[in-house]
Amino acid sequence: MRDKRKSGRVVSGAVLEEGRGKRWNFLRGGGGSSSNNSVQKEKEVEYLTDEQVRKKKRKIWIWIGVAVVLCVILIIVLAVVVSKKGSDNGDDNGDDKSGLDGIAPGSIPSGAPSWLNPFVWADTKDFNLTYTTETVGNLPVMGLFSSWDDSKKANDKVPALNQPWGDYAKRPARGVNVGGWLSLEPFITPSLFEYDKRLGIVDEYTLCTYLAARCESVLEQHYATFVTEDTFREIADAGLDHVRIPFSYWAVQTYDGDPYIFRTSWRYLLRAIEWCRKYGLRVNLDLHGIPGSQNGWNHSGRLGPIGWLNGTNGEVNRQRSLDVHDRLSKFFAQPRYQNIISHYGLANEPKMTVLSSQAVLDWTEAAHKLVRGNGVKNAVVVFGDGFRGLHNWQGELQDLDNAALDVHQYVIFNTNQIVFNHSTKVRYACAGWTEQTLDSMNRATGFGPTLVAEWSQADTDCARHLTNVGWGNRWTGTLLTGNATTDVTTPRCPLQDSRCDCSAANADSGQWSSSYKQFLKMFAEAQMASFEKGWGWFYWVWDTEDAPQWSYKKGLAAGVLPAKAYDRDFDCDMSAIPSFSDLSEAF
Template sequence: MESDDSVAREKEGLWKGRKRPWYKQKKKLWILIGVCTVLLIIIIIVAAVVVPNSGSGEEKRDESSGSDQSRLSGVLVPNGAPSWLNPYVWQDIADFNLTYTNETVGDMPIMGLNLTWDDSAKANEQVPALNEAWGDYAKRPARGVNVGGWLSLEPFITPSLFNYDLRMGIVDEYSLCKYLASRCESVLEKHYATFVTEDTFRQIRDAGLDHVRIPFSYWAVQTYDGDPYLFRTSWRYLLRAIEWCRRYGLRVNLDLHGLPGSQNGWNHSGRLGAINWLNGTDGGLNAQRSLEIHDRLSKFFAQPRYKNIIAYYGLANEPKMTYLPEDKVLQWTSDAYALVRKNGVSNAAVVFGDGFRGLHKWQGELTGLDNAALDVHQYLIFNTDLIVFNHSAKVRHACEGWTEETLESMDRATGFGPTLVAEWSQADTDCAKHLTNVGWGNRWTGTYITPDGSGDVTTPRCPTKDNRCSCDAANAPAGQWSDSYKQFLKMFAEAQMSSFEKGWGWFYWVWDTEDAPQWSYKKGLEAGVLPAKAYERSFDCDLSQIPSFSDLPETY
């Protein structure tokens, strides 16, 4: 058995009489160690500058899908750059300009925008290219769709984000982000990166649509003390969505869906409950904050790159004028309009909500606003008197009632004038999960219970108004729909299209949902209950064509 010493002596003898190996020469070895140390220090310094905040960034890059992460090679980002300027921590970098810049317009970052743009695309042969004038919307109405539930969350559109025990009280974006705390960023950005993609806009174009309404909330611009919302991340997704619309010739309706304080107290404003916009202790403060939001937005969207693509500029989604002082809402609307125009948004029509006060009440209001339009949302199912209509009556109401309302609103002698329907759907029940708020039940089965009891509906409101009212069939997947039900859904959709095109056009609510197919334009196309091209209809409100749908159970 050899000792360690004998092995050493044997190895030592291997170079006796020859040049000693470099690694046995102490001077050269110390020089090599010194060089390696300097190189290591340089690598550490470069990494600290180029990849700040890499701890969470590595995790995000691992989670991202479809992003070409090799594009980040050599991208220089200053240490300490905020996340909205640092592509190393973005979950999705597809089609973003990754060259770092802290430049702003209207105090809003341009990071991610490419320098050039091309407005030569057209959505289809029925409409002009983006760099050509659209013309009169009363003669060529918009045919569009909302990408709702994306940058402004809505529980019924993405119920998976609200899959918690009801006792936890997670009912809106406010309570969700408050619960998630530091995890809100990763959860919501994953949603932003996956729920709407470039393919969404390609499919919208292919469906024969020509406009897209993009709801977003004030925290894309600013947050305030006590806000748990995810600040600024949705901003770059909004900008990229506009660029994807540009790629497919789709004009954009900018929709500020959630305002400081909440303009209606509904979950899609960000926070369910109190209305603190133009109302309550902070009503005036939140009104001013909302104007400041529009000051920054309108300065940004007055840039030449948005001149051809922003067709509508929305001031406030669904202000609840049945609750808010009407004179305050009208004054705020006038002030916001003036601000937007002063800041250079000149081509887009400025849009404001009808406030649910009744279209006839808008006759003679805000008459001094040039190129402005009234935005009305038409649904049967949130009205306890209309939801009970059977399918034949629902189609008839769309053809007669809504056509009459549209024509009266378009006439300045009886209404405001220019009117568009920015939300409508094919849904014939309010059965979809979380549609009426998380845990509130529905009118259809008489289980609609509100926290304060003021709006409770405890008797069934399906057409039979009895215990046969069930949501089972109403919530069935599209693959289980009967031929008769499909016939109704398509006729109901085409009736609404026909009615709303008597005005400035329409925007279907919504492009896609996780599991509410009657609300999804995409799923409706797949099921064959919408025209293959939005500009082609087989039913144009000829009342003699409306069948009785007698073979369809009224409970459906």
């Protein structure tokens, strides 16, 4: 055993341990002195009476008590400061419980479902928390205030909400999507999909299946933090005037076997619309996930087979999707939404290359009739082009009133276009997409009214999880889909060889070269110019956790988008397109 007397100990500890304290000498069993004169040592000891001992003990306990009281006071003060700081920053922390102080817990009936009980909500900011079971279209109004103000306008270039927008062909929409929020998409929020690949968590269905009872709290925390009031203020500040809000059918209804969280996203959708109202932004409602999945892609909720209008339950899911629109359109026919809901989307990206085109057309007619019949009068009814080719829409659905064809334009999901170098991509955006837009707008060659509800300035498919969780990408020739007909195993960057790499494309925007930034801005502005030949555009997407090429917000910060959406430096003057000949092309 180590000799403690040779160790460097604290003096007070040594005194107590070796019996040298004046009071505690004999209580510890004698001295530890090396002197042989014990009689002399005893004489040097100061003896205390029992009364003196009791007094010293009282003093010690008094000081201990004072210390405890001071600690308690300090803890209380810190708690108040932290609480106030959280309240002051309610827009950012997503855990704002403001408004609950005025609500008596007893006013919420025992057993009330979570969507009617604000005491279990993760965020109560800007909700009316008065309990009510009132519904419209069998959808709860809980959270809505009774009054609203439509006098705001997004900017000086557009009318206020309570004024008619006018002709979209003359005043095109300039909007953005808040994607990856109420309908999850792995590349937008990869942190929600960071699991061992062997677990197979690739979409919202598998995520909620795995999380089970925890899914509601995980997703509500995401709803409360990923998009906040600041989001809509920043969108208006960027000179944008419309917001497309993707959401999925489980905001309205779930069915046997569904792991999705029922209705939690509903109140966030309603609050988002009110925040858009506050900043004068018009809303494009986008039903992104349909019962059974309309395309089999992860952002429909479930990756895999298409079960809408297709397969064993195709007709069941057809009716379910109409039932969802029956309830939604009754709700959004209320007077409070007549000015702010500018677009009403029926189904995001139905995959008509697989589905029966006639079945989709018949459903679209039925859904349009339902929506109009339920009182949604002013909104443009939007339906997807289905990837069937814009010229194939000539003469289709001409009896639909105030309807528009929704086209999504990307080069990076096309194996033959992703290889374009930067100069060619800008030229294609100016020439190719302008021609397509004009042809589609002309009823002699296309459907007629056409808008682009998704596009991006991304020129690679390198973003993590973009093509699906764990699938690789076309850029480096590592796309493995499980189907040999869709695999891409040779590099498809402009160099088409081993130099194709994703590190630069996925780098933080601060590392982008000046040439690459020049290209990104010109590519974005070329698309804006092309799509404004139609009924306007909605950028995909406002923000991402990383993937800076895809984020409008990050693009603004990097200077690769116009500071105001209505001001452009480049307007498709083909002679002004540089060669972009440096190696930044190759990424």
